[in-house]
Amino acid sequence: MKKIFSFLFIFTLVLCSFHSCNTKKIAVVKRPLTQRETTKPTSFSSNTKAVKARNEALTKSINYWLGTPHKNGGCDKSGIDCSCLVMSIYKEVYGIELYRSSIDIQKNVFFVNKSELKEGDILFFKTTSANRVTHVGIYLKNNEFVHTSSSKGVMISNLNEAYYQRTFFKAGRHQRVK
Numbered sequence: 134m135k136k137i138f139s140f141l142f143i144f145t146l147v148l149c150s151f152h153s154c155n156t157k158k159i160a161v162v163k164r165p166l167t168q169r170e171t172t173k174p175t176s177f178s179s180n181t182k183a184v185k186a187r188n189e190a191l192t193k194s195i196n197y198w199l200g201t202p203h204k205n206g207g208c209d210k211s212g213i214d215c216s217c218l219v220m221s222i223y224k225e226v227y228g229i230e231l232y233r234s235s236i237d238i239q240k241n242v243f244f245v246n247k248s249e250l251k252e253g254d255i256l257f258f259k260t261t262s263a264n265r266v267t268h269v270g271i272y273l274k275n276n277e278f279v280h281t282s283s284s285k286g287v288m289i290s291n292l293n294e295a296y297y298q299r300t301f302f303k304a305g306r307h308q309r310v311k
Contacts, residue, residue: 187252187274188226188252188253190225190226191222191226191252191253191271194221194222194225194226195222195271195273195279198210198213198218198221198222198279198287199279199287199288199289200286200287200288201213201281201286201287202286203281203282203283203284203285203286203287208220208221213281213286213287214281215235215268215269215270215280215281216233216234216235216238216269217233218270218271218279218280218281218287219231219235219238219255219269219270219271220232220233220238222271222279223307226253227253227307227309227310229241229307229309229310231307235257235266235267235268235269236265236266238255238257238269238305239257239266239303239305241255241305241307242255242305242306242307243305243306243308244303244304244305244306245304245305245306246304247292247301247304249304250272250304251272251306251310252272252273252274253271253272253306253307253310254271254272254304254305254306254310255269255270255271255272255304255305255306255307256269256270256271256272256278256280256292256301256303256304257269257301257302257303257304257305258270258297258300258301258302259300259302260300266302268280268300270290272304273289275291276291276292276293277289277290277291277292278290278291278292
């Protein structure tokens with residue numbers, strides 16, 4: 134009797150488990166987009182804007198990185214920080230090895246006036262209350278530069294934006310970049 138009862142119990146459990154394997158389709162209702170999601174940003178910044186620099190290698194390198202997410206200490210397509218972006222582009226485009234940190238990259242360049250900026254110049258920013266360089270980017274043209282935003286990843290921004298006007302520190306040029 135015990136064997137029969139055990140057999141029936143196990144048989145019932147097995148039948149119940151097969152019945153529960155049926156997948157149920159759940160209807161997914163798409164919500165309407167909010168105004169913020171449908172409105173294009175008014176800023177000059179864009180993380181999808183394709184770049185056209187005079188230097189074809191620079192264009193190719195920047196377009197490769199555009200949209201890559203920001204990651205502190207990161208140095209690949211899964212995530213990159215500003216100093217590695219500058220270091221990687223300089224290595225690929227100009228064959229120049231730069232220091233890894235935004236502070237130390239200053240040691241690789243001579244400083245130029247903002248009014249004398251040329252494609253490929255490195256821009257230095259002080260974005261925190263600490264009195265030191267904390268951010269770098271590469272100048273393109275028409276006051277635009279490529280950099281890594283902590284919220285939007287690798288993108289193109291404009292030096293005329295209030296934030297970059299306020300945080301801009303210096304510009305530098307490597308002697309081998311003409």
